[in-house]
Amino acid sequence: MAAVERAISACGDVVVDMADFPAADQAPAEMCRERVRGCEVYVAVLGTRYGSPVHDEPDISYTELEFDAATEAELPRLVFLLDTSAADVGIPLSRLIDHEFGARQEAFRRRVQECGLVMQTFADPATLGQLVERSLRELAEQHRRQGSGAGPSGQAPAVVVAGEIPQEPLGFQPRPDLLAALDAPNPGLQVWAVRAMTGMRGVGKTHLAAAYARAKLAEGWRLVAWVNAEEEGGVLAGLAEVAEALGLPGAGDARAAGRAVRHRLEADGERCLLVFDNADDPEFLRPFLPAAGAARVIITSNRQSVANLGAGVPVDVFTEPEALTFLAARTGQADAAGAQELAAEVGRLPLALAQAAAVIAAQHLSYATYLKRLRRLPVADLLAAEEAGQYPRGVAAAVLLSLDAVRAGEDGEACGAVMGLLAVLSPAGVRRSLVHAAGEEGLPGRDGPLPALAPEVADRVLARLAGSSLLTFSLDGSSVTAHRLVMRVIRENLAAGNALTVICRAAAWLLDGLAESRRAIWHEDRAATRDVVEQIVALDESAAKCPPGSDLDRRMLRLQLWAAGLLNLLADSAAQAIVIGERLLAACERILGPDHADTLSARDNLALAYQAAGRFDEAIGSHEQTLAARERVLGPDHPDTLSSRNNLAIAYHDAGRLDEAISLHEQTLATHARVLGPDHPSTLNSRDNLAAAYRAAGRLDEAIGFHEQALAAYERVLGPEHPDTLASRNNLAIAYRETGRLDEVIHLDEQTLAARERILGPDHPDTLASRNNLAIAYRAAGRLDEAISLHEQTLAARERVLGPDHPHTLASRNNLAAAYRAAARLDEASDLNHQPSDP
Numbered sequence: 001m002a003a004v005e006r007a008i009s010a011c012g013d014v015v016v017d018m019a020d021f022p023a024a025d026q027a028p029a030e031m032c033r034e035r036v037r038g039c040e041v042y043v044a045v046l047g048t049r050y051g052s053p054v055h056d057e058p059d060i061s062y063t064e065l066e067f068d069a070a071t072e073a074e075l076p077r078l079v080f081l082l083d084t085s086a087a088d089v090g091i092p093l094s095r096l097i098d099h100e101f102g103a104r105q106e107a108f109r110r111r112v113q114e115c116g117l118v119m120q121t122f123a124d125p126a127t128l129g130q131l132v133e134r135s136l137r138e139l140a141e142q143h144r145r146q147g148s149g150a151g152p153s154g155q156a157p158a159v160v161v162a163g164e165i166p167q168e169p170l171g172f173q174p175r176p177d178l179l180a181a182l183d184a185p186n187p188g189l190q191v192w193a194v195r196a197m198t199g200m201r202g203v204g205k206t207h208l209a210a211a212y213a214r215a216k217l218a219e220g221w222r223l224v225a226w227v228n229a230e231e232e233g234g235v236l237a238g239l240a241e242v243a244e245a246l247g248l249p250g251a252g253d254a255r256a257a258g259r260a261v262r263h264r265l266e267a268d269g270e271r272c273l274l275v276f277d278n279a280d281d282p283e284f285l286r287p288f289l290p291a292a293g294a295a296r297v298i299i300t301s302n303r304q305s306v307a308n309l310g311a312g313v314p315v316d317v318f319t320e321p322e323a324l325t326f327l328a329a330r331t332g333q334a335d336a337a338g339a340q341e342l343a344a345e346v347g348r349l350p351l352a353l354a355q356a357a358a359v360i361a362a363q364h365l366s367y368a369t370y371l372k373r374l375r376r377l378p379v380a381d382l383l384a385a386e387e388a389g390q391y392p393r394g395v396a397a398a399v400l401l402s403l404d405a406v407r408a409g410e411d412g413e414a415c416g417a418v419m420g421l422l423a424v425l426s427p428a429g430v431r432r433s434l435v436h437a438a439g440e441e442g443l444p445g446r447d448g449p450l451p452a453l454a455p456e457v458a459d460r461v462l463a464r465l466a467g468s469s470l471l472t473f474s475l476d477g478s479s480v481t482a483h484r485l486v487m488r489v490i491r492e493n494l495a496a497g498n499a500l501t502v503i504c505r506a507a508a509w510l511l512d513g514l515a516e517s518r519r520a521i522w523h524e525d526r527a528a529t530r531d532v533v534e535q536i537v538a539l540d541e542s543a544a545k546c547p548p549g550s551d552l553d554r555r556m557l558r559l560q561l562w563a564a565g566l567l568n569l570l571a572d573s574a575a576q577a578i579v580i581g582e583r584l585l586a587a588c589e590r591i592l593g594p595d596h597a598d599t600l601s602a603r604d605n606l607a608l609a610y611q612a613a614g615r616f617d618e619a620i621g622s623h624e625q626t627l628a629a630r631e632r633v634l635g636p637d638h639p640d641t642l643s644s645r646n647n648l649a650i651a652y653h654d655a656g657r658l659d660e661a662i663s664l665h666e667q668t669l670a671t672h673a674r675v676l677g678p679d680h681p682s683t684l685n686s687r688d689n690l691a692a693a694y695r696a697a698g699r700l701d702e703a704i705g706f707h708e709q710a711l712a713a714y715e716r717v718l719g720p721e722h723p724d725t726l727a728s729r730n731n732l733a734i735a736y737r738e739t740g741r742l743d744e745v746i747h748l749d750e751q752t753l754a755a756r757e758r759i760l761g762p763d764h765p766d767t768l769a770s771r772n773n774l775a776i777a778y779r780a781a782g783r784l785d786e787a788i789s790l791h792e793q794t795l796a797a798r799e800r801v802l803g804p805d806h807p808h809t810l811a812s813r814n815n816l817a818a819a820y821r822a823a824a825r826l827d828e829a830s831d832l833n834h835q836p837s838d839p
Contacts, residue, residue, distance in 0.1 A: 004045055004132050028055045032062060033069040041139065042070035043132060046109060047082040064108050078135045079112060080128060083121040113747060120720055131720075161217065162245040163226030163238055163275075164429050164474035166210040166481065170467065171330040171357060173322055173350070174211060175204070181313045182212050182298060194289055194297045194310025201485050202351030202395060203315045205300040207472075209275050212298065214475070221271040225261075228428030229276035229299070230484075232284055233537060233576060237530045239288060240572070242274070244527075244761075254572045256763045256800045258288040269295025278427070278484070282306045317348040326350070327367075330357035338367030345371060346394035351483055354469035355398035359405045362468070373401060399470075399489040406468050414461045417443035417450055419470060420503040422482045423490035424542035426534050429474065429481040434535070435462065438510050444502045491542060501546040507539050508555045515562035522569045523723055523759060529566055536563040537580075553591060557598055560584045564605040571765055574613040581606035595633050597640070600626050604644060607651070612765070614806040616655045623648035637675055639682070642668055646686060649693070654807075658697045665690035679717055681724065684710050688728050695735050704739065707732040721759060723766070726752050730770055733777070742781045749774035763797050765808075771797075772812060775819070784823045791816040 008015050032054070036042065044067055054065055070077050120135070122128040182195050197205045210226075217224045223246070227238030236254030243257035248264060265272055272295045279285055279301040289297060289309060299306055307314075318326065323343035324336060333339070346352035360370050377397045406415040421438055422430055439453030439461075453461070462480055465471045471482045482490075494500040515532050522529045536559045543556050564584055567577040585606050588599035607622035627644040634641050649664035669686040676683050691706035711732050714725040733748035753770040760767050775790035795812040802809050813832045820829035 004043065004128060008043070008132065008136065029057045029065060032065055036066050036069040036075070037073045039070075039075060041136065042066065042075045042077045043136075044077065044079045044112070045082075045128065045132075046079065046112065048106070048109070061108075067108075067112065076139055078132070078139070079120075080131055081109075081113070081121045083123045159217070159220055160223045160225070160245045161475075162223075162242040163228070164476075164479045164481070165213050165217070165224065165226045165275075166206065166472045167475055167477075168211065168214065169207055169354065169469060169472055171326055171354065172207060172211065173204075173318070173326050175208060175322065178208055178313060178315060179212060179215075182208075194299060195313050196307045196310045197298060197300045197313045197315050198304055198307045199302065199315035200317075200349075201302050202349045202483065203317055204350040205302075205315050206277050207350075208315065209277060209298050209300050213273060213275055216271075216273045216296075217475075219271075221273060223272035223274070225272075225274045227274070227276050229279040229285060229301075230427055231280065231534075231537070233530075233534055233573070234426075234428045235276070235285065235288070236573060236576075237527065237534065240530070241527055256797065259800060262288050262290055265290040265295035265297075266293040269293040272296065273298070276300070279303070279306050282309050285309065318343070318350055318353065320348065323348045323353060326353055327357055330354075331360045331367075333360070333367065335367055338371075342367045342371055345374065346398055349395055351485060352395040352398040355395075355402040358468045358470075359398075359401050362405060362409075370401075374398065377401065395485060396489050399486050400493065402468050402470055403490070403493075406464060406470065409464070411457065411461050411464065413445050414439070414443065414450060414453055414457070415464055417445055418458070418461050419465060419482070419490055420444070420494060420499075421507055422471065422480065423487040423494070424500070424504050424507050424539055426531075426538040427481070427484045427487060428534065429479040430535070431479050431531065432459075432462070432477065434510070434514070435480070437514070438506070441506075441510060444499075444506045491545065495545055500542070501550055501552055504539060504543040504546055505550075505552050505555065508543070508552065508559055511535055511539060511559055512555070512562070515559065515566065518566065519562075519569075522566060526570060526572075526761075529570060533563045533566050533570075536560065557584065557588055557591065557602075560587075561598060561601055561605065564602065564609070568605055568608045568612065571612060574609055577609035578606065578613060581609050595629050597633075600629055600633075600640070600644075604647065607647065611651055611654065614802065614808075616651060620648070620651045620655060623651050637671055639676075642671055642675075642682065642686075646682075646689060650689060653689075653693050653696060658693060662690070662693045662697060665693050679713050681718065684713050684717070684728070685724065688731055691735070692731055695731075695738065700735060700739055704732070704735045707735050721755050723759065726755055726759070726770075727766065730766075730773060734773060737773070737777055737780065740780075742777060745777045746774070746781065749777050763801050765801070768794055768797055768801065768808070772808075772815065776815060779815075779819050779822060784819060788816070788819045788823060788825075791819050 005015050044063070046063070053059070053061055057065065060068075067077070120131045122131055178197075182197075197209060199205055213224050213226060223242075225238075225242045225245075227242070228234040229238070236258065239258035239261050240254045242261050246261070246264060248257065248260040261274070265274065269290060274295065274297045276285060276297070276299045279299050280303065282301075282303070282305050285299070285306075286309065297310070299309055317323075320340065320343065324339050327339040327343065328334065328336075342356060343353065346356065356370060356374070359365065360367070365373075374394065374397045377400060379396050379400070403416065403419065406412060406419075409415070418435060418439075421435070421443060425434075436455045436458050439455070439458040442449040442452055444450070462471070462473070466473055466480070470486060471480045473480055491500060494503055511532065515536065518529050518532055540556055540560060543552055546552055560580060561584065564577060564581045567573060567580065581602065585599070585602045588596065588602045592599050603622050603626045607619045607626065610616075610619035610622065623644065627641070627648050630638065630641040630644050645664050645668045649661045649668065652658070652661035652664065665686065669683070669690050672680065672683040672686045687706050688710040691703045691710065694700075694706065695703035707728065711725070711728040714722065714728045718725050729748050730752045733745045733752065736742075736748070737745040749770065753767065753774050756764065756767040756770050771790050772794045775787045775794060778784075778790065779787035791812065795809070795816050798806065798809040798812050817829040817832040820826070820832070
């Protein structure tokens with residue numbers, strides 16, 4: 001047990017062990033239960049001997065008592081099983097066999113294995129230590145994401161905060177009449193209703209909504225969630241984060257997550273607030289808005305059409321008294337006439353007044369001096385002529401004066417470079433860690449790259465920019481956001497000075513490295529992976545304003561390839577992957593030509609997106625084109641060619657063309673084994689895919705042998721919970737099911753489902769496949785109530801995630817009907833649309 005104790009200590013935890021119990025006037029069983037209840041996590045290492053019998057309860061061992069106490073206390077339980085079938089477990093055979101209590105303890109081992117927990121096996125102390133340490137760290141990370149209030153049952157904490165709520169800006173004017181309108185009940189209705197705050201950009205809608213959110217957070221509301229709603233991807237990512245924080249299903253599909261949030265708020269929305277900031281498309285947002293209940297929903301937008309989504313709360317520029325109060329508080333000057341003239345010059349727009357007040361206060365200017373500088377600033381020369389008229393001249397001039405002011409001060413060139421970077425990235429916000437990485441890489445300056453900025457210097461720069469009202473920190477300080485008007489003025493100023501391309505190129509280089517780093521670990525932090533996609537999409541829009549023909553065009557194509565690939569891995573937005581993929585393929589064919597490697601990758605990604613959406617004919621056509629081109633350009637043994645052959649074979653399999661699928665899989669496996677070796681992940685993937693095709697063709701003995709080989713190698717090479725290992729375990733269980741080995745099937749399926757729910761989310765397509773397979777196994781074993789419950793869950797989720805006509809949805813409907821018939825629930829079975837096959 002030394003390896004386990006070292007692992008626990010390495011995670012910063014403390015072992016509670018019976019050997020350390022003090023002497024006490026207390027029954028041993030009760031003392032043991034009391035100590036277990038006082039722990040935060042229960043770790044069980046189960047060999048074949050489970051300790052001595054409990055003195056006052058001799059029918060059970062202390063290990064059994066501890067396990068049951070941990071279960072009753074709803075502690076997180078981490079169970080590690082000795083693999084007694086391993087070739088050499090390092091324990092003499094005589095110590096593996098318990099002649100006195102063996103039968104009872106073997107029954108306990110089976111009970112633990114059948115209780116629905118995800119378990120890990122080990123055959124040596126080193127592996128055990130690694131597994132314990134990794135599991136404890138993953139559990140700690142789950143608790144961190146859920147919030148410090150999360151209890152041992154894994155339920156959501158008492159106060160849930162999701163999204164990046166902005167901090168209060170300097171000199172914030174609360175505008176109590178507008179805040180009161182947000183808090184007022186809707187006349188004549190029992191529910192609070194949606195509030196839609198509308199008005200032109202820069203009037204302060206976001207900061208008013210944030211003030212309301214911060215107030216509810218201070219009051220201890222159960223949920224305060226902030227979703228950046230300018231683009232569909234941001235809405236979906238934000239709702240997925242809210243769903244995860246609440247412990248709701250839908251992590252594998254963003255739309256399903258959004259609907260799960262809506263249903264929770266309709267059913268139990270008391271003291272819950274959801275803010276959609278900067279909404280752009282009311283029709284996209286509508287399906288995610290609660291239709292009833294006590295939840296409070298606020299939408300901010302500069303589009304008047306959004307007001308139709310709820311009770312309107314129009315937000316205008318400051319009144320003259322509000323403007324004068326704001327300026328006096330920020331500048332400390334009592335010159336009412338000067339303040340009045342300045343406020344009129346910038347149209348009393350809160351954003352422009354904040355810019356002006358920051359410069360006046362920092363440089364100790366009079367209103368008159370600032371006005372002179374504002375009026376003589378050649379806005380038309382500094383901004384693109386065709387764009388400058390789209391917002392008040394005074395706003396643009398105020399932003400440019402603020403930029404001049406920060407550039408003239410300490411860390412001035414770094415301040416300008418950081419604002420340039422933020423201006424071309426996502427308006428929903430940029431993580432502070434990304435700014436740190438950019439600073440360490442060397443941001444582009446006026447005369448070339450700046451020296452590397454240490455994180456503390458980058459933080460100092462961000463603080464200066466926030467003090468100048470050019471950006472806002474999120475409430476927890478993890479991200480920063482620049483106002484969209486500020487970003488636009490900066491981008492146009494950069495374009496007018498022929499500097500936008502340089503900034504976009506630097507941002508592209510940064511995101512390229514970030515995207516590449518996420519490729520192998522995309523599943524470990526889905527929100528971070530989604531954020532990379534959002535930043536790439538935003539940069540692509542900014543780069544579109546750059547002159548064509550530079551190397552930036554090709555770099556942006558590469559970034560879009562990353563975005564398409566990451567979306568396919570996330571598997572939660574096939575529609576977005578198809579939109580990006582179709583646009584990307586057209587651009588690659590135009591710029592690079594039809595046979596360029598990146599064009600072929602773009603076509604491959606698009607085919608995968610089609611496949612995920614159930615559009616098999618389009619997927620097969622694209623895969624066939626890609627394979628033919630790669631064989632011609634790269635040769636039959638190139639890794640990319642092998643990948644295309646594998647993808648086409650899978651598409652054939654999905655479409656029921658098994659002979660073609662088997663032929664391609666056999667070719668691919670032979671080549672992978674020869675070129676890459678028998679244990680390379682690509683070879684293992686080929687072996688598993690061929691086994692699945694054999695199984696579908698009824699060649700079960702061959703299928704099982706290949707599946708068993710693949711799973712053993714996956715567990716050895718990638719670890720027991722890697723997504724590819726889980727897929728392999730799932731495939732072996734399907735093969736066992738078809739030969740009637742139900743006990744083994746159920747054990748494998750339960751392990752796989754629990755792990756996929758935890759790692760991929762409950763509504764990820766792979767998780768749904770696991771739930772479907774376990775339901776089929778339960779049905780075959782006669783456990784009809786459990787089978788029907790799982791089939792019902794799977795069908796509902798697939799209808800939500802994939803749509804009612806997707807082949808997998810139709811298969812789920814057929815499977816549920818079969819379970820109803822087996823349970824003699826014939827009326828319910830007849831109501832379902834029968835379709836053949838289990839996916």
